[in-house]
Amino acid sequence: MASPASLEVHDLCKKCQTIDLEEIFSRRYPAQVWEEHILDLGPVQALAKGCALCRFFATMANSKANTMDCELLLTSTKSFYFDYMVKGELGDFKELDDTILLFVKEKKKWSAPRRFQVKEDESIPFSSVQPTRTAPHIGLRIICPEKFDRNFVKDSISYCSTNHISACQPHIIDAPDFFRLIDCESRQVIVAQPGCEYLALSYVWGTKTRTSIGRLGDLDNCPKVIIDSMDVTLNLSFRYLWIDRYCIDQLDDEDKQHQIRQMDLIYANAVATIIAAAGDDPEYGLPGVNGTLRKHQPQIHVCGHLLASTLPHPSRSVSDSKWTTRGWTYQEGILSKRRIVFTDDQVIFECNSMHTAESQALPLDVLHTIDKRRFRKEVRHGAFRWKTPDLNIMHFVAEFSKKELTHPADALNAMQGIFQMFLKAKTPIYHIEGVPLVPHQLLAFDPEKSFIQGLSWYHKNPGERRPEFPSWSWTGWTGQLANSVMLNPPPDWFSSYGISIRLESEYALFPEKNGWQNILSRPANKRVHFLYIKGQTLKCTLVRMAAEVNMAALSELTWWDPTDYALKFEMEKNTVFYVRPRLDLDGSQIEGKPLECIWLGDEAATTLDRFPRTLLVETYKAELGWMKRVGCTYKYSVYCMQDGKRVYLGGEGCLAMLKNKLQLRRICLG
Numbered sequence: 001m002a003s004p005a006s007l008e009v010h011d012l013c014k015k016c017q018t019i020d021l022e023e024i025f026s027r028r029y030p031a032q033v034w035e036e037h038i039l040d041l042g043p044v045q046a047l048a049k050g051c052a053l054c055r056f057f058a059t060m061a062n063s064k065a066n067t068m069d070c071e072l073l074l075t076s077t078k079s080f081y082f083d084y085m086v087k088g089e090l091g092d093f094k095e096l097d098d099t100i101l102l103f104v105k106e107k108k109k110w111s112a113p114r115r116f117q118v119k120e121d122e123s124i125p126f127s128s129v130q131p132t133r134t135a136p137h138i139g140l141r142i143i144c145p146e147k148f149d150r151n152f153v154k155d156s157i158s159y160c161s162t163n164h165i166s167a168c169q170p171h172i173i174d175a176p177d178f179f180r181l182i183d184c185e186s187r188q189v190i191v192a193q194p195g196c197e198y199l200a201l202s203y204v205w206g207t208k209t210r211t212s213i214g215r216l217g218d219l220d221n222c223p224k225v226i227i228d229s230m231d232v233t234l235n236l237s238f239r240y241l242w243i244d245r246y247c248i249d250q251l252d253d254e255d256k257q258h259q260i261r262q263m264d265l266i267y268a269n270a271v272a273t274i275i276a277a278a279g280d281d282p283e284y285g286l287p288g289v290n291g292t293l294r295k296h297q298p299q300i301h302v303c304g305h306l307l308a309s310t311l312p313h314p315s316r317s318v319s320d321s322k323w324t325t326r327g328w329t330y331q332e333g334i335l336s337k338r339r340i341v342f343t344d345d346q347v348i349f350e351c352n353s354m355h356t357a358e359s360q361a362l363p364l365d366v367l368h369t370i371d372k373r374r375f376r377k378e379v380r381h382g383a384f385r386w387k388t389p390d391l392n393i394m395h396f397v398a399e400f401s402k403k404e405l406t407h408p409a410d411a412l413n414a415m416q417g418i419f420q421m422f423l424k425a426k427t428p429i430y431h432i433e434g435v436p437l438v439p440h441q442l443l444a445f446d447p448e449k450s451f452i453q454g455l456s457w458y459h460k461n462p463g464e465r466r467p468e469f470p471s472w473s474w475t476g477w478t479g480q481l482a483n484s485v486m487l488n489p490p491p492d493w494f495s496s497y498g499i500s501i502r503l504e505s506e507y508a509l510f511p512e513k514n515g516w517q518n519i520l521s522r523p524a525n526k527r528v529h530f531l532y533i534k535g536q537t538l539k540c541t542l543v544r545m546a547a548e549v550n551m552a553a554l555s556e557l558t559w560w561d562p563t564d565y566a567l568k569f570e571m572e573k574n575t576v577f578y579v580r581p582r583l584d585l586d587g588s589q590i591e592g593k594p595l596e597c598i599w600l601g602d603e604a605a606t607t608l609d610r611f612p613r614t615l616l617v618e619t620y621k622a623e624l625g626w627m628k629r630v631g632c633t634y635k636y637s638v639y640c641m642q643d644g645k646r647v648y649l650g651g652e653g654c655l656a657m658l659k660n661k662l663q664l665r666r667i668c669l670g
């Protein structure tokens with residue numbers, strides 16, 4: 001591509017002539033730099049009618065700021081790529097030569113220096129492309145719209161396989177047993193040979209039906225994304241490719257179940273996974289392959305500098321894609337150890353130890369720890385923030401709850417691979433119907449206590465019931481979940497009120513104590529439907545706060561919207577407790593109905609007037625004694641009224657009143 005003629009100073013408007021690019025790009029900062037103001041640019045609308053450089057600035061501005069005044073700001077790559085809140089391993093970055101980034105941002109009222117925050121700001125920085133610099137620095141590269149850079153991908157894979165000894169290597173011992181692969185040379189589906197190197201594909205199936213759907217290995221008339229992926233595989237000097245639709249017999253239920261169960265192994269053992277994160281359907285193909293173009297990278301040649309956009313942050317390109325909205329693709333991205341992500345902007349490479357992008361020229365050695373096993377801690381995360389198992393499994397569950405599923409019955413299957421990954425982690429984490437049993441870091445693993453802890457998951461936004469699953473599991477509901485796992489609760493959290501739980505599976509009722517090991521090691525297809533809970537309960541109803549308390553009294557509760565729901569508990573001595581619930585469904589469905597709270601853990605004793613953690617349940621089939629979960633209480637205080645006036649009883653006072661109202665009950669929760 002011929003580069004456009006370079007603009008000279010006299011081609012620019014008066015305002016742009018005052019910008020000294022030479023001086024700006026020769027600056028160096030020792031470490032962290034705040035944003036520095038360079039020039040007021042005025043509203044974007046006006047910029048778009050200015051000189052060529054003005055117009056370039058307009059394309060780099062946040063589109064929301066159309067009518068607002070903007071300014072040209074400066075930051076350093078050290079501020080942009082590193083997170084200074086993380087305890088450092090980079091020291092003062094002596095080995096890294098600095099690079100200047102410019103960006104256009106809405107002008108703020110105050111003039112105090114601010115730190116540049118990529119997450120909160122949509123501006124895309126740009127910089128001068130300086131290919132002749134020799135000292136290690138974070139550089140910028142121009143991407144070609146027609147063709148992805150295969151050497152960038154090959155070099156990234158090779159750096160990873162040479163240096164990332166543990167986190168990114170396939171486990172030969174733990175290989176999937178029977179599975180098929182596409183031979184990209186002959187375009188035939190074959191049975192995989194042990195130890196065979198292959199790539200995998202993760203893409204959105206799309207809704208268009210084709211005659212070939214479901215027919216094993218039928219690669220005639222396959223959509224463009226499949227052809228592109230086979231070509232990329234060969235282009236990267238590999239031969240075999242795994243694609244779920246073509247390598248799993250969709251009509252053979254037994255094969256399908258077997259392959260779904262080993263999905264984690266199939267992705268984890270692939271050399272890398274091609275992720276098609278562009279377009280809405282498989283016909284769109286991979287940008288940069290066989291004629292699907294990438295977006296033009298904004299750039300301008302001015303006064304001897306080639307200024308170009310660094311392109312949107314990889315996490316944004318991925319989070320804007322259709323691919324990221326789907327339930328099944330979520331686990332495919334997580335289970336892969338190396339991801340080659342094709343976006344409309346560029347190709348991103350992210351393994352379990354580093355992340356880079358086609359438009360970046362990164363000094364990989366400098367960004368790594370001394371043993372080169374992984375990126376240093378301060379390097380900001382890439383497109384996949386949580387990708388390896390740790391105790392906070394609810395990060396993954398909460399992320400998954402944002403995704404769409406074509407079939408609600410897949411709610412557990414589409415997470416099965418991730419749960420498998422957690423089971424095989426250094427500290428294994430079990431789950432029952434998706435409810436994680438996170439072990440205490442200091443105490444011996446107690447499955448029952450961990451399960452009780454796990455039951456207090458809650459919704460950020462209420463959803464609807466998925467009747468295929470029990471209501472006490474998040475799989476039983478749509479709606480976005482909070483990342484709510486409680487790590488290391490104090491030992492006395494499980495109050496002396498003696499909650500105990502038994503579980504009923506399809507074929508057995510598990511005994512109260514030693515049954516836990518059996519249930520954790522049960523076969524994956526043995527589902528648990530009912531919980532028999534023996535515990536302390538409190539009766540309550542769901543009311544609208546505005547209907548209960550006068551507005552003047554409410555004004556002191558700025559965090560409580562008068563239209564919000566509250567759980568109302570009738571106590572002794574004309575006292576009423578109001579507590580904000582975390583509902584699983586829209587409150588109108590249970591308003592005014594008799595509800596009960598099952599006491600899980602005791603937070604009331606330790607904090608001021610905090611209500612204990614409970615499960616909110618409703619009678620579901622009265623004749624059978626079944627109840628269902630409709631919400632929980634979690635981290636909200638008690639609003640207490642006595643004889644129509646607000647009173648403060650304090651932690652002990654609240655607890656004493658609550659204790660008098662407790663009822664020991666056996667509840668069957670379905």
Ligand SMILES: [Zn+2]
Binds near residue numbers: 013015050051052055
């Ligand atoms: Zn201008």
Ligand SMILES: [Zn+2]
Binds near residue numbers: 168
């Ligand atoms: Zn790696």
